[in-house]
Amino acid sequence: MALRFYNTLTQSVEEFAPADGKTVRMYTCGPTVYNYAHIGNLRTFTFEDVLRRWLRARGYQLNHVMNITDVEDKIIRKAAEQHKSIQEYTEQYTRAFLEDTATLRLERPERLVKATEHIDDMVRAVQELEAKGFTYTTDGSVYYSIQKFPEYGKLSHNDFSGVRAGARVDVDEYEKADARDFVLWKAPKENEPFWDTPIGPGRPGWHIECSVMAMKYLGATLDIHCGGVDLIFPHHENEIAQSEAITGKPFARFWLHSEFLNIDSQKMAKSAGNFYTLRDLLAMGHTPEAVRYVLLSVPYRKKLNFTFDGLQAAATAIDRLRNFKLRLETEKFADGSNEQISARTQTALRQFEDSLDDDLNTAEALGAIFEYVRDVNTAMDSGEFRRGNVEAALDLLQRFDCIADVLRPTQKQESGLADDDVEALIAQRQQAKKARNFPRADEVRKQLQDAGIILEDTKEGTRWKRK
Numbered sequence: 221m222a223l224r225f226y227n228t229l230t231q232s233v234e235e236f237a238p239a240d241g242k243t244v245r246m247y248t249c250g251p252t253v254y255n256y257a258h259i260g261n262l263r264t265f266t267f268e269d270v271l272r273r274w275l276r277a278r279g280y281q282l283n284h285v286m287n288i289t290d291v292e293d294k295i296i297r298k299a300a301e302q303h304k305s306i307q308e309y310t311e312q313y314t315r316a317f318l319e320d321t322a323t324l325r326l327e328r329p330e331r332l333v334k335a336t337e338h339i340d341d342m343v344r345a346v347q348e349l350e351a352k353g354f355t356y357t358t359d360g361s362v363y364y365s366i367q368k369f370p371e372y373g374k375l376s377h378n379d380f381s382g383v384r385a386g387a388r389v390d391v392d393e394y395e396k397a398d399a400r401d402f403v404l405w406k407a408p409k410e411n412e413p414f415w416d417t418p419i420g421p422g423r424p425g426w427h428i429e430c431s432v433m434a435m436k437y438l439g440a441t442l443d444i445h446c447g448g449v450d451l452i453f454p455h456h457e458n459e460i461a462q463s464e465a466i467t468g469k470p471f472a473r474f475w476l477h478s479e480f481l482n483i484d485s486q487k488m489a490k491s492a493g494n495f496y497t498l499r500d501l502l503a504m505g506h507t508p509e510a511v512r513y514v515l516l517s518v519p520y521r522k523k524l525n526f527t528f529d530g531l532q533a534a535a536t537a538i539d540r541l542r543n544f545k546l547r548l549e550t551e552k553f554a555d556g557s558n559e560q561i562s563a564r565t566q567t568a569l570r571q572f573e574d575s576l577d578d579d580l581n582t583a584e585a586l587g588a589i590f591e592y593v594r595d596v597n598t599a600m601d602s603g604e605f606r607r608g609n610v611e612a613a614l615d616l617l618q619r620f621d622c623i624a625d626v627l628r629p630t631q632k633q634e635s636g637l638a639d640d641d642v643e644a645l646i647a648q649r650q651q652a653k654k655a656r657n658f659p660r661a662d663e664v665r666k667q668l669q670d671a672g673i674i675l676e677d678t679k680e681g682t683r684w685k686r687k
């Protein structure tokens with residue numbers, strides 16, 4: 221089956237290939253760096269990571285641009301509260317965002333671009349929209365007149381034809397019921413930072429930023445534009461209105477949106493006391509891999525109900541996979557190859573790939589792998605699994621992990637034991653045992669244990685893993 225995605229624009233599942241057949245030109249709305257990203261934000265970024273990895277597994281190259289929104293209403297307010305410049309204020313959270321996404325093993329987009337480094341481009345875009353008659357100016361601010369763009373509403377599938385001409389909105393985020401002419405360029409209020417430009421002093425609205433940076437680096441028509449469902453309106457609707465007014469071409473061929481994350485079936489909110497950042501979860505002792513697993517385990521178009529039981533179950537699932545891999549790598553199997561198992565491995569691979577081709581159905585893809593692990597563990601126990609089946613099984617796990625990326629344990633900073641150190645200590649323990657120096661052997665075992673290393677003595681020697 222061909223690769224296909226649900227396209228918010230057409231409200232249908234469509235076959236996907238990049239326009240040039242080779243490189244996927246993709247834009248994803250990045251963070252507004254006024255705070256630490258919470259796990260709801262990180263769910264969207266994890267979905268985009270899985271999308272990246274699967275597009276590449278399907279043989280495509282990527283040109284992926286993500287913006288960093290480093291000037292916006294909330295940032296200006298917060299920076300002023302702390303008597304900091306916008307740059308000082310946003311720098312700490314930009315760094316934190318990059319650290320958190322690296323911890324979660326999210327691949328870096330090919331290009332990360334900051335809004336404040338593209339003010340000139342945005343000013344030129346506003347001038348173009350002015351020249352084409354899509355704007356008007358009031359009190360030094362420039363607005364986009366949505367009546368001038370008859371297709372307004374085509375992404376969110378709303379009919380805005382009854383909206384009163386000239387009703388305006390200055391804030392970056394607003395509800396559907398408030399569809400209004402939106403601000404492209406904001407005149408500065410008292411004590412607000414601003415840029416002096418040919419269209420007057422001020423700062424860009426949030427929406428123009430993404431249109432401008434997307435088209436600057438990816439061209440008039442993108443292959444894929446992504447974001448959370450909360451961005452469909454007004455943000456992405458406005459991006460389409462701006463970009464298509466400038467170019468007269470479709471702005472993006474595919475629009476992919478990921479659903480919300482709830483905590484214990486409730487909306488995550490600071491006021492509800494159920495608001496978590498990645499840092500919060502790590503401080504509670506959870507691993508980045510378990511968080512990553514939870515975030516990717518639910519298909520992106522379904523609401524994800526985050527629970528601590530679910531996070532615990534993710535850690536157990538990862539352990540099962542790691543133990544399976546260890547077994548493949550260390551157990552001695554009888555010679556030969558079992559044809560039935562070869563066929564079973566092929567089936568699992570096909571199920572895994574078909575599931576991801578089907579609009580990234582990660583739940584089914586994981587299901588296919590776990591059923592396989594269960595079947596093969598049984599075959600190993602009964603001696604049916606042969607040495608000749610190992611390679612294909614490991615290959616399947618590797619293909620799985622190219623997407624899931626959970627098999628490698630995060631090195632614990634505090635344990636400080638590199639793999640080589642662990643191996644050396646295990647060798648020392650073997651020698652001590654051979655020399656019947658059992659106190660020394662126990663001492664080494666204890667040392668490893670304290671560093672979070674678990675030993676398992678088998679017929680074939682000692683296996684180890686990190687806690």
Ligand SMILES: [Zn+2]
Nearest residue numbers: 249250430455
């Ligand atoms: Zn955006």
